[in-house]
Amino acid sequence: MVTLIRQELFKLMHKKSTIIGTIALLLLMTIFAVFSKLQPSFSDPKGEFIAAYGGTSWVVFFMIAACSTIVAMEFQYGTIKELLYRKYYRGEILASKWITMFIYSLYFYVLSFIFSVILKMVLFNSKFSFSDIYTNDQSVMHVTLVTYAGSFVGLWLLLSLVLLLANVFKSSAAAISVGIVGYFATSIASSLMFMLINKWEWLKWNPLNMLNLSDQLSNSTVIGTLTRLSNTELVWGNLVYTGIFLFLGYLVFRRRNV
Amino acid sequence: MDDILTVKNLNKSFGKNKVLKDVSFNVQPGKVVGLVGPNGAGKTTIMKAVLGLFDFQGGSILINGKGVSITKHQALSEVGALIEYPGIYPFLTGMQHLELFADDTSTDKADIQNVIDELNIGSYINRKAKAYSLGMKQKLGIALALLNNPKFVILDEPMNGLDPKATKELRNLILDLAKKGTTFLISSHILSELEKLVDEIVVIDNGKIIKQTSMEDLSDSNGNYLVLTTTNDTKAREILSAEGVTLEKSDKLKIKKTSDDQLAGLIQLMSSHNINIVDVQHEQNDLETSLLDLLDNDQVKE
Numbered sequence: 001m002v003t004l005i006r007q008e009l010f011k012l013m014h015k016k017s018t019i020i021g022t023i024a025l026l027l028l029m030t031i032f033a034v035f036s037k038l039q040p041s042f043s044d045p046k047g048e049f050i051a052a053y054g055g056t057s058w059v060v061f062f063m064i065a066a067c068s069t070i071v072a073m074e075f076q077y078g079t080i081k082e083l084l085y086r087k088y089y090r091g092e093i094l095a096s097k098w099i100t101m102f103i104y105s106l107y108f109y110v111l112s113f114i115f116s117v118i119l120k121m122v123l124f125n126s127k128f129s130f131s132d133i134y135t136n137d138q139s140v141m142h143v144t145l146v147t148y149a150g151s152f153v154g155l156w157l158l159l160s161l162v163l164l165l166a167n168v169f170k171s172s173a174a175a176i177s178v179g180i181v182g183y184f185a186t187s188i189a190s191s192l193m194f195m196l197i198n199k200w201e202w203l204k205w206n207p208l209n210m211l212n213l214s215d216q217l218s219n220s221t222v223i224g225t226l227t228r229l230s231n232t233e234l235v236w237g238n239l240v241y242t243g244i245f246l247f248l249g250y251l252v253f254r255r256r257n258v
Numbered sequence: 259m260d261d262i263l264t265v266k267n268l269n270k271s272f273g274k275n276k277v278l279k280d281v282s283f284n285v286q287p288g289k290v291v292g293l294v295g296p297n298g299a300g301k302t303t304i305m306k307a308v309l310g311l312f313d314f315q316g317g318s319i320l321i322n323g324k325g326v327s328i329t330k331h332q333a334l335s336e337v338g339a340l341i342e343y344p345g346i347y348p349f350l351t352g353m354q355h356l357e358l359f360a361d362d363t364s365t366d367k368a369d370i371q372n373v374i375d376e377l378n379i380g381s382y383i384n385r386k387a388k389a390y391s392l393g394m395k396q397k398l399g400i401a402l403a404l405l406n407n408p409k410f411v412i413l414d415e416p417m418n419g420l421d422p423k424a425t426k427e428l429r430n431l432i433l434d435l436a437k438k439g440t441t442f443l444i445s446s447h448i449l450s451e452l453e454k455l456v457d458e459i460v461v462i463d464n465g466k467i468i469k470q471t472s473m474e475d476l477s478d479s480n481g482n483y484l485v486l487t488t489t490n491d492t493k494a495r496e497i498l499s500a501e502g503v504t505l506e507k508s509d510k511l512k513i514k515k516t517s518d519d520q521l522a523g524l525i526q527l528m529s530s531h532n533i534n535i536v537d538v539q540h541e542q543n544d545l546e547t548s549l550l551d552l553l554d555n556d557q558v559k560e
């Protein structure tokens with residue numbers, strides 16, 4: 001298993017998209033921070049720091065792309081035979097890919113955090129300090145960490161769905177497109193969903209509603225009335241759905257002919 | 259000695275399409291076995307099943323006595339394979355491919371170098387694989403199959419895209435490894451090449467095994483002919499037919515060799531009709547002819 005994860009990380013590190021993703025993330029965050037520095041009247045320095053200067057939102061795209069390709073790539077290059085005929089169980093091979101993606105998402109989150117701190121110190125050092133109170137008697141740093149944790153859990157719900165879908169596609173490009181289009185579709189559908197939840201209470205347990213976790217954590221009063229779930233319920237909902245989607249992905253992958 | 263591979267009554271369908279029908283054959287350790295048959299006969303499907311890439315509807319596959327299926331792969335730890343076309347990551351170099359799949363970090367450096375030298379791929383091993391030609395990719399695929407000193411190697415059309423020199427080097431390498439005890443199962447359409455390699459041959463047509471035989475038996479059983487040239491071929495043909503000797507379809511007088519004193523009888527027969535035999539040639543069927551005969555007969559039976 002360790003061997004398999006090492007192999008996946010080796011491939012990931014040698015892919016061009018990895019280094020491009022990293023540079024793009026840092027660049028996008030810098031651009032965002034510089035703009036808000038130049039337009040102080042529109043900006044909320046603390047809020048932008050908490051949102052990693054857009055970093056955690058961009059990470060969603062990079063991770064959707066990475067998760068779509070990590071399985072589809074093997075089919076596209078014909079390397080799936082190489083992987084699967086060896087002595088490992090299929091479950092181990094799939095799990096090694098999940099774990100690699102988990103490590104990759106952690107890497108992006110840590111990178112976003114560290115770079116946010118750097119941007120803050122360089123551009124906004126005089127504006128606020130990490131221990132300032134942001135909302136509900138909580139410091140900026142505290143809110144930041146809670147927001148990161150919430151969006152990370154939500155990210156993984158989304159990624160588990162992408163990993164399931166990517167299993168069905170044999171080309172990376174198709175898998176990426178469906179992943180990203182699906183992501184936009186869900187954000188558009190969410191206002192419709194709130195209306196439906198208002199009508200049929202039990203719909204609050206649907207997986208799309210779970211994606212509101214990080215919004216609710218940073219702004220619980222407003223969103224909470226829409227989702228009709230407590231923070232704890234949302235966290236558990238996210239974890240359970242992530243588990244279900246990953247397991248479904250495993251069921252598809254286990255029996256797949258190559 | 260026990261078989262390294264035993265396939266028993268293997269059945270495989272894709273939907274309603276029965277692709278393998280009660281396929282049974284075995285491979286003994288240290289042997290080079292050829293798997294031949296027309297396009298779509300089921301060669302690749304058999305190999306994939308043996309590698310646990312497919313689930314199959316019935317029968318069993320044993321490697322070293324241990325069962326193999328889509329969920330049981332332990333027996334494959336000492337198997338190397340190249341199926342259809344090599345799986346290559348375009349963003350890695352050849353060397354990185356070898357490092358990626360090399361088993362054990364303490365011995366792999368020497369093993370990798372060994373494989374590179376044997377296949378003569380050192381000159382481009384450090385270039386990115388997306389810039390490789392067909393043959394270069396093929397050789398890298400073979401290198402990956404031979405990495406980690408597997409006991410049993412499965413190669414599906416390994417000569418695909420190789421130039422004559424590389425083909426010869428590959429042949430020598432396979433024979434060399436076989437001498438040291440590695441077992442091979444090889445499919446190929448290049449029969450003239452396969453002929454020089456294999457000890458045994460498994461013929462498959464339409465999802466059924468129609469023959470498993472050693473190379474010697476194959477050429478002995480349907481491979482030896484006498485070709486006569488006489489002073490009067492037309493008359494000789496009539497006489498032979500009248501005597502009940504079967505002539506092969508040919509514009510020459512071609513007779514299947516059945517025994518060693520057959521020729522003496524023929525000479526006697528001819529001279530009793532005042533025909534002189536001016537030349538006798540011994541013809542041996544090559545694998546191609548034997549195989550085509552076999553497949554023809556198979557179709558006749560059906």
Ligand SMILES: Nc1ncnc2c1ncn2[C@@H]1O[C@H](COP(=O)(O)OP(=O)(O)OP(=O)(O)O)[C@@H](O)[C@H]1O
Nearest residue numbers: 257272275277295296297298299300301302303304
């Ligand atoms: N994934 C698949 N889905 C449906 N049918 C398949 C699939 N793979 C193979 N087949 C069918 O199985 C049969 C055997 O195919 P296979 O690839 O084993 O032939 P082969 O002997 O390797 O032929 P070739 O010499 O052309 O490589 C063919 O009729 C083919 O159409």
Ligand SMILES: [Mg+2]
Nearest residue numbers: 301302342414
């Ligand atoms: Mg084939």
